[in-house]
Amino acid sequence: MKNNRLILVVLQVLLGCALLLLAVFAAMSLPGSLQHLASESGEIARLRWPLLFVGEVATICLAMVVIATWILLRRVAHDEVFSQSSLRWVNVILYSLGAAWLIVTILLGVATIRDGEPGNAMAALLIVVPGAVLILLLVVMRSLLIQATDLRTDLEGVI
Amino acid sequence: MPIVMRLDVELAKRKMSVSELAGKVGITPANISVLKNGRAKAVRLSTLDALCEVLGCQPGDLLEWVDQDAFDRLNN
Numbered sequence: 048m049k050n051n052r053l054i055l056v057v058l059q060v061l062l063g064c065a066l067l068l069l070a071v072f073a074a075m076s077l078p079g080s081l082q083h084l085a086s087e088s089g090e091i092a093r094l095r096w097p098l099l100f101v102g103e104v105a106t107i108c109l110a111m112v113v114i115a116t117w118i119l120l121r122r123v124a125h126d127e128v129f130s131q132s133s134l135r136w137v138n139v140i141l142y143s144l145g146a147a148w149l150i151v152t153i154l155l156g157v158a159t160i161r162d163g164e165p166g167n168a169m170a171a172l173l174i175v176v177p178g179a180v181l182i183l184l185l186v187v188m189r190s191l192l193i194q195a196t197d198l199r200t201d202l203e204g205v206i
Numbered sequence: 207m208p209i210v211m212r213l214d215v216e217l218a219k220r221k222m223s224v225s226e227l228a229g230k231v232g233i234t235p236a237n238i239s240v241l242k243n244g245r246a247k248a249v250r251l252s253t254l255d256a257l258c259e260v261l262g263c264q265p266g267d268l269l270e271w272v273d274q275d276a277f278d279r280l281n282n
Contacts (some may be wrong), residue, residue: 201247201248204246204247204248205247205248205249205250206233206237206240206241206246206248206249206250206253
């Protein structure tokens with residue numbers, strides 16, 4: 048039990064760091080990188096603002112995943128995770144991750160097709176396929192949470 | 207559920223109140239009411255054991271199967 052608490056604390060700290068990194072990425076890294084790329088390529092310069100918008104949306108989706116995971120960890124710590132409201136936060140994680148994955152997949156797909164380099168295609172697949180695996184794993188975990196919640200509800204009805 | 211718990215009869219025999227029974231058995235008065243009103247989905251054997259010990263009776267004295275119509279009449 049003590050080990051679980053330590054792991055929860057470490058996870059929450061790491062999630063806090065991840066949120067901070069995402070904030071820095073959204074505020075500085077992404078706009079800065081696109082500005083630099085736009086100065087070197089006329090094509091990117093034309094697409095700078097749409098790419099920035101899409102990039103920020105994907106970053107916000109990832110931030111929502113981090114925040115929802117934080118909330119679920121707090122519920123685990125307080126033994127409140129087996130409830131319908133926890134399922135809503137799992138749905139937030141799934142839909143946000145799905146949206147971010149879709150955005151990244153489309154961007155990488157378009158870039159890979161225009162680029163035509165096999166190496167870049169492999170790199171894109173190395174991001175897209177594990178992302179899909181992670182999302183499908185979360186769908187399975189969601190089903191497990193539903194079953195565990197139902198069992199917990201039944202058990203609480205036993206006098 | 208068509209299995210009812212005849213706690214009223216046993217409580218009346220021993221002139222014991224619901225709260226007194228709850229305290230001795232170690233469950234809340236609310237749960238005793240749930241048992242009495244037939245709203246319990248399941249009962250632990252340990253709870254049944256405690257009830258029989260406190261009331262000095264057998265499980266068969268407490269548990270009775272009734273058909274669904276009789277059960278609905280009991281609860282209405």
